[in-house]
Amino acid sequence: TTRIVWLRRDLRLADNPALHRAAQSAERLLVLYIHAPDEDAPWTAGAASQWWLHHSLQALSRQLDDAGSQLVVRRGDSLDVIRQCLQATGANSVYWNRLYTPMARTRDRNIKDALRADGVEVRSFNAALLNEPWTVETKSGGPYRVFTPFWKSIREQVGAVPPCPTPALPPAPEIDTGSIDSLQLHPRLNWADGFGAHWTPGSAGAEQRLQRFLQHALDDYDEGRNRPDLDATSGLSPHLHFGEIGPRQVVAAVDAASSDDGRTRSAQQADKFLSEIAWREFAHHLLFHYPETLDQPLNPRFRGFEWAGRDTDLNAWQQGQTGIPIVDAGMRQLWQTGWMHNRVRMIVGSLLTKNLRHHWQTGARWFWDTLVDADLANNTLGWQWIAGCGADAAPYFRIFNPVSQGEKFDPKGHYVRRFVPELSKLPDRHIHAPWTAPDHLLRRAGVRIGKDYPQPIVDLKSSRQAALAAYDKIKG
Ligand code: FAD
8 A cells, every 4th residue: 555644743753643653554655745835824834934844844854765765845735735646656545643723623624524535544643742632621621721720630641642653664656756945935035044053953953952951951940941041941842843853752751861860859840841841732722722812812801902002113122122131132032043032032022012012913923923933822822921811811910020020030131142232241230221321331331322222112110000001991
């Protein structure tokens, strides 16, 4: 028999159930990737994600060549392409791993029905999550909307399903492989050229990140994870998004590393890290159960919230020119590296949606285009959470103070200095609020506020009051 395995966001050979099962007893196996951007509309992959995908497909293609197989790529309507491949190779079955976004679910259901009507065997598997959304319910039925009880309910089963083995691959059928370059994923702008210095897309890059994290950062994860000035998180998010590594593999590696020598400290740190992996699960479950949250607030009260953003503020925010150092550092980190530290994502998100009162979707869209880890579930949850209208948001309306956040989590200003070099000579105690520094120190540091570095575009105190007043109107 000849089979097709249709890869999507599971760009790996290890722990890939669809590939594993398709390889069993097949004489020929076609490993197919289809670029069908329209099928994700209106959330077609952004430019940074496309950069990643281009390099990830190249890495996968090399890996498949080494394993005696090959990657076949096509651009076009997925069902049409699959039918053409079935016809060209005489294959009679198609296997894939499931996706959970609303668009992918509708598309996959339609394709499954159409292929089955053609008499083709179709099977799907779980590669992306520890628990699929329909398997976790509250005691009274229905999905969790608060993280802590969700985490408690799945904690015991984390690690219960081991990663599945990497298969020996049957040879590919005779077929034109297509070219990754022809998918035109590489951004036309040269802005992404610098990303390569920070990232190695593909499974090997994911494995290196994981090992580096386990050796150097896991032991201090609980404290370190909030510090953008340290390299204290895993950096696995884009690899997890594209499925170059799966959560079962991450859990198995973390369990092995933390139980190795019975280190209790490590076990506690590991638990914290696994709870972050569980936030990813939670986000996927929420989007599955509440697909309308892509553009509607999970908390219906926020339908009447008065958003009030101005375009000029938005430009300054996007360009890292708000005059608030930790925010500008974050927005420039995003532009230069395609990634931003989680603590700083919260700080820039709070400024945009609360002090500047831009709609959370405006921020979500910018992140969508510029993050290499842009993920519909995580991004939607992150933005709704920080805007105060999503799951697990604080019962009160929390507005981060970017100055005190900076002082607490970037105490020596290393992070700000790295991305906002025009402030690098300011003393630590003024680096997070340069507009309050005495003139002689500004002069000595070569900083003219309003010339070398902007005045803050917003008064933090009065904008906070205005946001609270807007919130009062919908509080009920
Ligand atoms: P680590 O701390 O090493 O965590 C390990 C993994 O756990 C991450 O790779 C990620 O898969 C998962 N994870 C960690 N924190 C979260 C979280 N809060 N929510 C969901 N999953 C989490 N993450 C994305 O992957 N894609 C996004 O598009 C995205 N958008 C965000 C937008 C906003 C406004 C906010 C506040 C957060 C967003 N996050 C997003 C979550 C988080 O910031 C990133 O997952 C994290 O910074 C990635 O870095 P890391 O891999 O080093 O994380």
